[in-house]
């Protein structure tokens with residue numbers, strides 16, 4: 001019998017209620033992630049990838065967010081029905097998240113050591129009293145975490161303030177915090193977008209090494225297929241709150257079947273190509289308050305036919321872990 005997935009999301013539908021109407025932000029997400037599996041989630045800004053990641057940790061304020069249908073289960077726990085105590089045992093200890101701009105998530109008036117110790121202490125409070133670490137052991141753990149993310153002179157770093165660190169170092173501190181509870185799943189939401197290219201490569205290498213060494217599952221959110229390709233074995237492509245394609249990363253690059261995925265691939269600049277030849281995807285993302293009927297991509301799709309305007313394409317299995325939501329996927 002196949003092992004139960006670490007994370008299972010089924011027919012998940014989420015809306016945001018606002019003054020102008022109800023935005024249909026996620027429309028029937030079906031996704032499973034196994035233990036130690038590395039998954040990239042890519043798509044344009046506004047496609048719902050960050051909302052999906054936050055849904056797993058129930059971090060969205062309600063209102064405006066409202067779950068309309070579906071389920072999210074992590075390690076068998078029903079996330080949508082879990083009480084606050086159950087969520088505290090999942091958020092951080094079992095599922096950790098790192099965000100886009102590390103400066104925003106570190107308090108400028110406390111040292112790195114104080115902030116890291118606060119996170120470790122919060123995890124300890126979730127354990128039975130007899131198993132909790134003493135203060136000295138928590139401090140030693142904090143130093144070892146900073147060493148694990150390859151920050152030099154970890155002891156001295158404990159006494160420094162965030163403004164004394166570069167952007168790359170701050171992101172490593174946040175990764176250390178994320179690892180402090182020994183999670184089974186790391187969600188990384190555009191973790192390198194705020195960093196320059198050389199530091200970005202170092203942080204991606206670090207995440208890839210940690211994932212391999214610690215046996216973590218990863219959900220890497222990005223608008224950049226290149227970022228996902230360097231850290232993940234599988235990729236899910238999202239468009240306007242739906243999954244349009246799901247495949248092993250090599251297959252996406254070699255045999256993408258969805259017109260939107262193909263458009264994303266064609267928009268990646270190459271050293272050999274000239275800027276004049278770089279293609280984009282015509283049009284813009286749809287208004288989620290009144291999304292297009294049928295396939296949400298049809299107003300921008302060069303292959304759209306009448307059926308696309310009337311009928312939402314199901315996410316169909318093409319074998320080898322490849323799923324595509326397109327009426328014309330066989331023609332690709």
Ligand code: SF4
Nearest residue numbers: 295298301308326327
């Ligand atoms: Fe294009 Fe139709 Fe496929 Fe949607 S279902 S991607 S509109 S061909």
